[in-house]
Amino acid sequence: MGVQVSEIDYYSLHGMWGAYASFAIGRIGQGAGVVIGNVQPPERGLFVGYRRGRELPRLLPFVPNRKVGLSADSYVDPTTPARPNLPPPEYRFFEPKEIERVVSFSGETWNAGLLSMSVFSFFGEIPDPTTSDPVSSRAFLRPAVYVKLSFDNSKGAEGLVGIFGMQGIRRCLSDGKQGTLLGFAHGTDWGFATLPGKGIDEVMDWQVIDAAFDANRPLRRLASEGALRFNVGAGEKREYVIAIAVYRDGVITAGRRTHGYHTSLFHDLEDVLECALENAGEGLAKARALDTELDRSSLSEDRKFLLAHGVHSYCANTELLLAENGEAVFVVNEGEYQMMNTLDLTVDQAFFELRYSPWTLRNELDNFLLHSSYNDAYGLAFSHDQGVADCFSPAGSSAYELPKLSECFSYMSFEETLNWGLSACLYLHSTEDRSWYEAHREVFGQLVSSIRSRDKNSDGIMDTDSDRCASGAEITTYDSLDVSLGQARNNLYLGVKTWGILVSLASLFSQFEKENPSWASAAQEGAELAAETLVSHFIEEEGYIPAVFENGNRSKIIPAIEGLAYPFLCGAASAVQETGPYGKLIQTLKKHLQTVLVPEVCLDPISGGWKLSSTSRNTWLSKIFLNQFVAEEILGIRDERTQRDGVHALWLRQGSAQWAATDQVDSRDGRDLGSRLYPRLVTSILWLKSTGNSSRTFHRDR
Amino acid sequence: MGVQVSEIDYYSLHGMWGAYASFAIGRIGQGAGVVIGNVQPPERGLFVGYRRGRELPRLLPFVPNRKVGLSADSYVDPTTPARPNLPPPEYRFFEPKEIERVVSFSGETWNAGLLSMSVFSFFGEIPDPTTSDPVSSRAFLRPAVYVKLSFDNSKGAEGLVGIFGMQGIRRCLSDGKQGTLLGFAHGTDWGFATLPGKGIDEVMDWQVIDAAFDANRPLRRLASEGALRFNVGAGEKREYVIAIAVYRDGVITAGRRTHGYHTSLFHDLEDVLECALENAGEGLAKARALDTELDRSSLSEDRKFLLAHGVHSYCANTELLLAENGEAVFVVNEGEYQMMNTLDLTVDQAFFELRYSPWTLRNELDNFLLHSSYNDAYGLAFSHDQGVADCFSPAGSSAYELPKLSECFSYMSFEETLNWGLSACLYLHSTEDRSWYEAHREVFGQLVSSIRSRDKNSDGIMDTDSDRCASGAEITTYDSLDVSLGQARNNLYLGVKTWGILVSLASLFSQFEKENPSWASAAQEGAELAAETLVSHFIEEEGYIPAVFENGNRSKIIPAIEGLAYPFLCGAASAVQETGPYGKLIQTLKKHLQTVLVPEVCLDPISGGWKLSSTSRNTWLSKIFLNQFVAEEILGIRDERTQRDGVHALWLRQGSAQWAATDQVDSRDGRDLGSRLYPRLVTSILWLKSTGNSSRTFHRDR
16 A cells, blocks of 8 residues: 655655654665754665575665765775775666656665565654553654565575665674674664564675675675665565664753653664564554554545645654753754754644644744843743754844844744744643643743733734844744745734634633633634724625735735634534634635636646645745635635645655755745745644544544 | 974874864865864855955865855745845955965965965863863863964055954854854854954855855855954954864764764854854964964974874874763774774874873773783784774774785784784873773783794794684785785784884883883893894895794885884884894894885885885885984984975875875875875974973984
């Protein structure tokens, strides 16, 4: 099963949950392998292939023409006749047309000739380690992925030699563990291994391909290429399980001193590898269950691909840390930008985390309150992020925001304040964690007050920039789009989001603040003002609301509807019904969407994909997915206009093939414009209906 | 003072003693900066320069045309008009002809225009931290170097802005330390800083050169370029001290779990930087004393350069570790090869370590005994090395040696056994550490027995390869030279070295084993046999001893005399006198040297430099220095034949300019042939007579 893709030449990041590490693979002729503390695929070779009898060896095309480490040349006088240099190894890569690439929820599979290589990196739910016993945490927080490699020599008359190897390794694992592991590692930080078995051995050489297939050479311990070699007899089909793991020792963050959480559960890299291999049955069973769930879902093949691809990159960006005070700190890093816990991503990733690790969302909310909140002239506000590249920013500040700007890198005080509140509402509605609410009760009061105090003319819409901007102006998460989505003041997208949070808070307060009905009514009052204003900006004759209520802006944007998601998912589903208390707003936004969701406006005239704004070709996949969800599930528009997923999948597999996964692309051809290697595309989880398989049922209101 | 060099375009490694880290600098148009856990200079820009008034900024030429990290482009839709991209900064590099490079014992100085930048990396003696108090150890084991930067605006009518900055940083230090440090760091592992002062501030930007000179921009915390900016008023000359430091947290070695020793003395990178800056006066005074010592020595300018350059690279390769059992483990890494404690380097570096850190030599000897000794069919023997790239090899094995070879990568069992013994003799004679001898007494007995049992025909010369070689044959440290120096059996170089160790041991035993005179006589008997055989191979009519006593070999080699160093330095100076007990051997070797030290034989006909072997153009600087010492100090040949240092210095500054320092070069032009970025060139310390400045007087016998 899984989704067989027609375009196979694109990168995937197989993230190791919580380790800020991944196994990157996928571009033809480019590097593949392990990356730690970042998400940029390494320029190192991955050796996967086989030789049958004396035929020419065949390899998957993941070996760039690049030497890693020294070669034998460096040790031997190049002028002496005794040079041990060998001719370059002879082999042939599989041609793309000989290769089948199949994507699944848990990973992916490459089939070529007699080999099949499956990668398993996503295993679903992660329980809170601070309330779990360490033994079970080892199963969930093991920074490892699996590779299942099979060689089908059942029709072979001669033996077959298969290999799995990497460039950049510096030691063999059999040295250290008296044969309990076979494999290779780079220092203390990454490696791959299998359990010993008949016909399996280690090969380490200047040219490991050559050494593996052509010779019986001793381990060249100075070399930087190592491979596991598998001997498959004539008539046999064999399958091998390999673990790829990382270990990040010591204090790994600045600003706040933290260790990788996994170092509290595992002694070293070998411990991670052994644990993974000894429990491979359990790990692979989890992967299988996820794959079955996605296979059986009603999603189209394109949506299955988009969801799986996004999830793998999300995991690659996750980082669970252990602070010196014993607290766990969860961070999602921001793809190529490496910003830590960017709050305008947190709110989009909340849907995913509530399904698989609701405690991480709570952890992020707590961390933001403690380290990234501040009070400006208008009350409580939140910073854009918590730092960059494993360097935490000082309390109350971000790595991103600067004063005196009105575009990219300006403050997002208002939107981040909404984002914290929305994430909190999602968390509380989903988990019913009343004690957490009680502990943060006053923050919710401050939240309403802060939101409303930024609306000077009391029309329900933010119209006042934070004084932190100095002479500049606030922006939104759509920082690199044009003004239609970039300016925060009097912004349609933020207006609906403001309405959404006030409705959600009103619903929350009606449940948790029964004694203080004024809380709910203050929120509701704000929501009503906002709804009224939003509707009032509807241009009847043209059927849409302009993106910004200033300067005669006439941009048409899809994310006008984005904010409807929150009442729907926070226990106020009636608020988003056309016949509900905000029916007029809902009807208006539905009309708006119908107006804009046409070619030349918000459907790209060339590709047919979704354009978030009529005035920009820069479009964002994570937001497309979220808005598709709103269009289909809330506004009931589910037809060929909302089902452009084939285009969107192509954007990722072709236009942005170099980056897994890219959020910002050109709506014409999917060319990457920013936000590469990004975690945010997991908004697509909203497409996946809850099943009994998952212990959390998030979409409780449907 | 110092040595002003005419060729300025070559790399130097300013090693941080014990941290396996350095500040690399020197090639025009190439990268400069910090490297950790290796010795390859980084491809990152170093920004050092100034702008006077509105003149075009001038920079030292250490900024390769290479972007490190993301640029503003990555954040902003490239199609929008609002791109914040700036034109490339305008500045002009100093031309080589405008630059003065001056090398000193402790570091070096670059003068250009109004700026002067001095680097201080070598501070002399390192006391044993396991017997010192931690506070004083912090002064010696601080993984930091200093840069003293001065800007002379004394004739300026306008203000001058100076900068010192690097690519690759990710955070500013003022964030973390409330202004007690100004500077920048890359995560937790490296950074540079100065103490706050008037007119000093931090600049962090996509284009830090531009931002530093042309604008007053806020810190762009997402950027990867940072610089300290110094404002120097009109008519002022100012000097600033900057510390560059590293911190390697966690377990950093595999095979044996160890931490960087400095992590037991320092809390984090900031602690190292603060400690360095607060004690800059003391650190710089030590550097000054060393510089004065070298300046005042009788060495030629070329020898001063060769010594200083070698010492800096040696420090770059040193690594002091703390094992989990609390023991310190000292490692010298082997340059580009990264092998750990290569024993045939240890013996050459012993001269240097006995002067500045005799306890590290003892530590290496202990470690070799415990982890790298073995018994083959002929008795005690030692492995070539202890691992590679921070990965320790299993006990009794090396990363280098393989069976069934007769050339590079074969075993060096015999030579390494000599090397351990010679290093031990040097250590014992220099330190008179009788208790260490007592603790290892039986090893010395095994040593004599092992040496003699490898001489089947009892002529005093090794003629039997270790059974570890299987069908192969032992080699010598000169592994990549031709057979004249490569083959161990019946080898002239090893023969004299064998004689040297037996004489040294006899001298040692006569002191420490007075009760057991048979020990000294067994050693002496072997020495006499060896001397007789060596002399017997002298070809009277041609005036030399052939390099190998097999297969009609007729190579002429300089290192025939190398082994004379040991008796001379181990309390048996009379043994190397022409009138002494081994007068015949000494006279013969002197004749040999006079025969070979002529053009076309062991003086290169083109360059005039020393060729170790008449039959190879591959020549090794570390060994040249050692043999020069023997020729001059022991054999009394000190004339233009032994003073080809100008040629040798050019080899390092021109032929091997890319590598600091290269050991194996082509004798014609100094082109690097191997052993790049090497620690071994500190054999040149033998040239430097002891002075009262040094607490250890090593050459006690002169």
